[in-house]
Amino acid sequence: MPPVELRKQALAILCLPHLDDKIAHTLAMKDALIGFEIEVDPQAELSAPQGVILPARPERPTWVNHTQVARRSPKTWVGRAALIHAIAHIEFNAVNLALDAIWRFANMPRRYYVDWLQVAVEEALHFSLLRAHLQSMHRLAPSAEDVPPQGWDYGDFPAHGGLWQMCERTSQDVVARMALVPRTMEARGLDATPLIQAKLRQIGTADALAACGILDIILRDEIGHVAIGNRWYAWTCEREGLDPVAHYAVLTQRHEAPRMKPPFNRTARFDAGFSEAEMAWLDAQA
Numbered sequence: 528m529p530p531v532e533l534r535k536q537a538l539a540i541l542c543l544p545h546l547d548d549k550i551a552h553t554l555a556m557k558d559a560l561i562g563f564e565i566e567v568d569p570q571a572e573l574s575a576p577q578g579v580i581l582p583a584r585p586e587r588p589t590w591v592n593h594t595q596v597a598r599r600s601p602k603t604w605v606g607r608a609a610l611i612h613a614i615a616h617i618e619f620n621a622v623n624l625a626l627d628a629i630w631r632f633a634n635m636p637r638r639y640y641v642d643w644l645q646v647a648v649e650e651a652l653h654f655s656l657l658r659a660h661l662q663s664m665h666r667l668a669p670s671a672e673d674v675p676p677q678g679w680d681y682g683d684f685p686a687h688g689g690l691w692q693m694c695e696r697t698s699q700d701v702v703a704r705m706a707l708v709p710r711t712m713e714a715r716g717l718d719a720t721p722l723i724q725a726k727l728r729q730i731g732t733a734d735a736l737a738a739c740g741i742l743d744i745i746l747r748d749e750i751g752h753v754a755i756g757n758r759w760y761a762w763t764c765e766r767e768g769l770d771p772v773a774h775y776a777v778l779t780q781r782h783e784a785p786r787m788k789p790p791f792n793r794t795a796r797f798d799a800g801f802s803e804a805e806m807a808w809l810d811a812q813a
Contacts, residue, residue, distance in 0.1 A: 537629035587682030615657035709756025757800035
C-alpha cells in the first residue's frame with residue numbers, strides 16, 4: 528500500500544460522523560506514522576468536501592447554547608455523570624480541533640503536523656478513558672433513583688460547541704488559531720482541573736476518586752498540548768515579525784476570546800511554556 532498523506536487523512540477523519548470510527552481512525556494514524564506508512568505534504572492545498580459541515584458529528588449528544596447546559600451538583604450520581612460527560616465532550620472536541628489544525632494550515636514545518644497528530648491521539652485516548660468511566664459508573668452505584676440500570680454513555684447529556692466556535696473564528700489565521708485555541712480555550716483546563724479534582728476528592732466515592740486518576744493523566748498530557756500551542760504561536764509570531772504578548776491582546780479582542788479568570792495554575796502554565804510577561808498580562812486582565 529502507498530503511504531497515507533497525513534493532512535488528507537486528518538481531513539477525512541474529521542468528516543467521519545460515527546463516533547467509534549473517528550476515534551479508531553485517529554488512534555490508527557499514530558501507529559501508521561511510527562511505521563512510516565504516513566507522509567506529510569505541507570504544500571498540499573486541501574478543502575473540505577462540498578456539502579460537508581465540519582466537523583461531522585454523531586447524532587448524539589444534542590448541541591445547545593452553553594447557557595442551556597444544566598448545572599448539577601457533583602455530590603449526586605447524575606451530577607458526577609454529567610460532569611464526566613462534559614469533560615469527555617471537551618476531549619472529543621479536542622480531537623476535532625487537532626485534526627483541523629493538521630489539515631487546514633499549509634506550509635508549516637513537518638514537526639508542526641506531527642505535534643498535532645500527537646495531540647489528536649492523546650485527546651482520543653482521554654475521551655476513551657472518560658467514556659469507559661462514564662459507562663461503568665452505574666456498577667459502582669448503590670440502588671438509586673437517579674442511576675439508570677444500563678448506565679450512561681457519551682451523548683446522554685446535552686453539550687455545547689464553544690471550543691469549535693473559536694476554531695471557526697480562527698480558520699483563516701494559523702497565528703490566531705495557535706493563540707486562541709490551545710493556549711487560551713484549552714489552557715483553561717490547566718486551571719480548572721485541580722479545582723474539579725479537589726471537589727471529587729472531597730466527595731470521596733469510588734467513582735469520584737477513579738475520575739481523579741483519569742484527570743491526573745489528562746492534566747499531565749494537556750500541559751504538553753498547551754506547550755505545543757505555545758511553541759507554534761511563538762514560531763508563527765517570529766515568522767511574521769509579531770510581538771507575542773502585544774499581538775495576543777489584539778487577537779483576543781479581534782476574535783472575542785473569553786477572558787481568562789483566576790485562579791491560574793501557575794505551575795502548569797509555566798511548565799506549558801507561558802512566560803512571566805504573558806502571566807503578568809493575564810493577571811492584569813483578571
